[in-house]
Amino acid sequence: MSSHSTSHRSPQRSKTWLLAVVLLSVFVMPISISGTAIAIPAISQDLGTSPTGLQWVVNGFNAAFAVFTLLWGVLSDRIGYRATFLAGLVIILAASIVSAVSGNLLTLDVGRILAGAGGAAVFTGAAALLSNAFDGPQRARAFALFGTTIGLGLALGPTISGGLVAGIGWRGVFGLFAVVMIVALLGSPTIPHLRHEREAGQKAVDFSLLANKKFLSMVLVPVAAAIGYVTVLSYLPVALSAVHGMSAGTAGLFMLPMTVPVLLGPMIASFLTSRFKRIGPMTMINAALVALVLGDLGLLLLGADSSPQLLIAPMILLGFGFGFPIGLVDGEALLAIPARSSGTAAGVLNFMRLGSEAVVVGAYAAVLAALLRSRIADPVVAETTAAGAPGHGATYASQFHLIVIAMAILTAVFTVVINLLHKAHGRAGAAQEELGGPVVVEETQDQRIERVA
Template sequence: MVLVAQFVTPLSIAGTAIALPAISADLGSQPAALQWVVNGFNVAFALSTLIWGPIGDRIGHRATFTVGAAAFAAGSAVSASAPSLVILDGARVLAGVGAAAILTGASSLLSNAFDGAARAKGFALFGTVNGLGLALGPTVSGVLVAAIGWRGGFAVQAVLLALAVLGSRALPRTVVAPGIRDAVRTASRGSLLRNREFVAMCLVPMAGSAGFVTLLTYLPSAFGGIKGLSAGAAGPLMLVMTVPVLVAPTIVAALVGSVSRVTVGSVVHVSLVALVLGSGGMLLLAPDRSIAWVILPMILLGFGFGLPIGLVDGHALAVVPPEQTGRAAGVLNFCRIGSEAAFVAAYAFVLSSVVDHRLMGTAAAETAAGMPGHADVYADAFAVTVGGVVAVLVVLSFAVFVVRSGERVWGRVMSGSRW
C-alpha cells in the first residue's frame, strides 16, 4: 500500500507539466493560472511536509498516511472534473497537501515497522519506487494524455490512491503515548538540529536536487538548444541518466551490512563525489563536440542521485527516537522537496539571465526554452549555470563532511558559543 501510494507522488511531480498544452486548450491559456497547476502542487507539497511531521507523531503514522491518500485522491478526482483553471489549481493544492502526508506517514511507517536488513530492503524499494516515478513521470503522463486525455490522467491517480485508502487498514497502527506527546513537542524542536547525523542526511538530498533534478528537468532543453535534438530524440537519451536511479537503491541495499566497508557514510560520500564529477563533466556539452562526451557524466549523475535514495531516509529516521520519526520525516522531506523547487527555479533564472544578456526579445525566449538557432549562446549560458551547480555541490559536500565528522565544531555552532 505504501509503494502504490508513493509511486503517484513523483509521477505527479514529474509528469503534470506535459499535460499543460492540453489543459490550456481546454480551460484557457492564462499563464499564471496554468503554471500553478504544477507550482500549486509543488509548493503545497513542500510546505506541508513540515506540518504533517508533528501531526503524524500525535495522531499516528497510519492515520497520517490514510488522511493524505484520501486528500490526494480527492484532489485528483476534482482535478479530473475541473471546469476551470481556478478550480484545477485549488484541487492541485489539496493534492499537494495530501502527498506530503503520504510521504511523511509512509517513511515513518517503514522506519517503525522494520529493523535491520528488512528495514534496508524496505527503504530500498521505497527509493526505487520514488526514482521510478520521477524518471517515468513524463513518459507515463504523456501516454495517458495521448490515450485518455489530461482528465483521464488525473482520474488514474485518483483510482490508485483510492485503492491505497481502502488498503490502509492493513498497515500497522503507531500512535505516540499521550504522556509523551507534550515532552516530544517541547524537547524535539531543537533536538533534531543537534543530531549531527540527521542534519547530514538532510543535506544529502539537497545535493541530489542541485546536481540531478535540475539537469533532469533542463538537460533535454540543452540537447535541443546546443545540439539541435528534438524532444523525441532527447527523451530516450535521458534513460542514460535515469536507469541508474532505478537500479542503485537495490544494489546499495544488498551491499550495506553484507560488505564491511560499505556503510551509510561511504555510500553518501561516493554519491556526492559522483554528483560533483557528473555535473562537472556536463561542461563538455558543446556545439562542436559529440554527445558521447557527456554519456559518462550522465551515468555518474544517475548513480550520484540513486545510491543514497531510500538509504538516507532509513538512516535519518533510525538515528532519531521513534517518537520523533514523524517530525524527522517532515524535516527531511521538506529539505528534499523544497530544495528541488528552489534549485530548479534558480537554474532557470540563471540560464535565462545569461541568455538575455546576449539576445533580445523572441530570440532570447526561444533560445532559453531550448529551441535551436543560437547554439553558442545557449552553450555559454549552460556552462555558467552548470558551473554554479558544481560550486553548490562542492559546498554541500563539504558541509556533509564537516557535520558528520566535526562534533566539537557542530556542538559549538548549535550551543551558540564563541569560536
C-alpha cells in the same frame, strides 16, 4: 502510557492489498517531480510562455509538498492515518482533473499546488500505515518496497511522461495521475483505521536536532543531491528541446541513462557496504557526491554543434550520484539521534529534502530565464527559448553551461561541509569516550512503535 495506536489487525491478504494500494499511490508522486517538466514545451505552446507560470508547473508541486509535509504530520495524529491518506488521494484526484482541463497557466499552477498538498498527505499517511500495519521482517520488506517504488517512479517519470505527451498530449500526464487515484480509492476499504497520539509537549518538527553534527551532515546530503541532480532531472529535457529540438517522447527515452542508475544505485551501495568492511556509508556517500560534481561538469558537453550522445556518460554519473545514498542517508541520520526522536528526525530530514528541491529547482528556472533575457533582445523569444522552443540553441547552451558550473561548485562546497561535520562528530564522540562519558542505550524497534495486537 502517553501514546497509543488504534487498529484492527487484519489477515495477511488485507495487508497485501494495503501494501498494493499504498505503493500504487506513492508511485505517481515522484513522477510529478521528475516527469512533469517533460511536458513544459508542449504546455507552453497551448497555454503561453510566461516564465513564472511555467516554472510553477513544476515548482508549485514541490513547494506545496514540502510545506504541507509539516502540516499533515501534525494533522495525521489527530484525524488518523487512514483519513490522511484518503484525503491526499481525493485532493490529488481533484487537482489532476483541474490540471488536465486547464485553459491557462494560472489554473494549471493552482492544480499543481493542490496536487503537492495532496501528495504530502499521501506520503505522510502511507509511511505511518506501513509502520503500524507491519511488524518485524514484514515491516522491513514493506519499507524496502516503499523506497524501491519511489525510486522507480523517479527513474521512469521522464520516460512515462514523455510517452504520454508524444502519444496523447501533455494533458495525458495529469490524466494518468487521476486514473491512479481512482484505482487507489477503489481499494480504500482495505486500509485500516490507525492513529498515534502525540505525547504532551512533543514537537511536530524539532529543528534543534540540527545541532547534532552527524545528523546535520546527513541532512545536507539530499540538499546537495537536489542541487546536483534534481535540477538537471527536472530541466534537462527542456534543454534538449531548446538546443537539439528533441521531442518530449525522445527526450523521455534519452533520460533513461540518468534515471535507471537511481534504481541500481541503492542495491549496489547496500551490497558493497554489507560485503566489504572498508566500505562504509560515508564512503558511498562521498562517491555519490563526487559523481554529482563530475556529472554536472560533464554537462558542459551540451552544445548546438555537438552530439547529445556525449551527455550519456555524465548522465550515468549523475544517476548513480543520486542513487547511491538513497536509504543510506536516512539510516545514518536516524542512528545519530535517540530513538525517541526518530519520527521528528524523519520529519526534519524530509522537510529539508523536499524544501531544498523546491528552492533549487525554482532558482534554476528563474536564473536561466533571467540569463536568456539578458542575451536575447526580444523578451517574447527569450521566454519561448526558456520554455524549450528551438531556434536559439547556442545561446541556451552557453547560459546552461554557466548554471551547471555553479551547480558543480555548490555541490563541491556541500561535500566539504558534510565531511567536516561528520569528522567533527567523530572527534566529539571519541573525546567523550576518552573522558568516560555515559553510554546512551537506544530503544529497540519494538519500543519505538507501540502496537496493539
